[in-house]
Amino acid sequence: MALHIVLVEPEIPANTGNIARTCAATGTHLHLVRPLGFKTDDSTLKRAGLDYWHAVNIEYHDSFEEVQKTYSDHRFFFATTKVKNRYSDFQFQDGDFLVFGKETKGLPPELIAANADTAMRLPMSDDVRSLNLSNSAAIIVYEALRQLNFLHLD
Numbered sequence: 001m002a003l004h005i006v007l008v009e010p011e012i013p014a015n016t017g018n019i020a021r022t023c024a025a026t027g028t029h030l031h032l033v034r035p036l037g038f039k040t041d042d043s044t045l046k047r048a049g050l051d052y053w054h055a056v057n058i059e060y061h062d063s064f065e066e067v068q069k070t071y072s073d074h075r076f077f078f079a080t081t082k083v084k085n086r087y088s089d090f091q092f093q094d095g096d097f098l099v100f101g102k103e104t105k106g107l108p109p110e111l112i113a114a115n116a117d118t119a120m121r122l123p124m125s126d127d128v129r130s131l132n133l134s135n136s137a138a139i140i141v142y143e144a145l146r147q148l149n150f151l152h153l154d
């Protein structure tokens with residue numbers, strides 16, 4: 001088993017490359033939902049992931065519904081600025097899916113509304129609208145790993 005990160009329609013290659021590197025470091029599986037805002041041979045994407053791409057377990061999907069259908073026996077958590085639930089108040093389990101939205105618009109409001117019980121927010125001051133996507137993913141996956149005693153890692 002492993003944790004899973006889902007990026008729904010990511011736009012900025014450097015963010016996806018950074019997240020791929022975090023996935024390689026943590027044994028987390030990466031799911032990219034099309035359309036992507038870059039080509040998979042984009043040099044910025046490759047550079048941000050350094051030479052760790054071979055260590056990333058990556059899957060591409062045509063829709064988020066496809067991810068949910070394929071992994072219907074897993075739990076899904078949704079990272080968004082739009083709710084009050086604090087990310088660290090959830091009890092994560094091995095196999096959980098952590099879902100992140102696109103850089104410009106975030107996750108679709110209807111997806112958040114339909115999953116309000118498992119939507120989570122990283123606390124921020126009122127001066128900032130959102131955190132960077134790759135920073136958000138790193139913080140949440142490491143919180144899940146901390147709760148799981150860094151299962152699968154040293």
Ligand SMILES: C[S@@+](CC[C@H](N)C(=O)[O-])C[C@H]1O[C@@H](n2cnc3c(N)ncnc32)[C@H](O)[C@@H]1O
Pocket residue numbers: 078079080081082099100101102103104105106107120121122123124129130131132133136
């Ligand atoms: C740059 S943000 C999107 C900004 C968008 N205007 C919004 O408010 O959702 C890209 C993604 O990073 C994650 N993110 C950024 N800041 C977050 C926060 N404070 N709490 C939870 N997720 C966050 C979310 O998954 C979001 O969809």
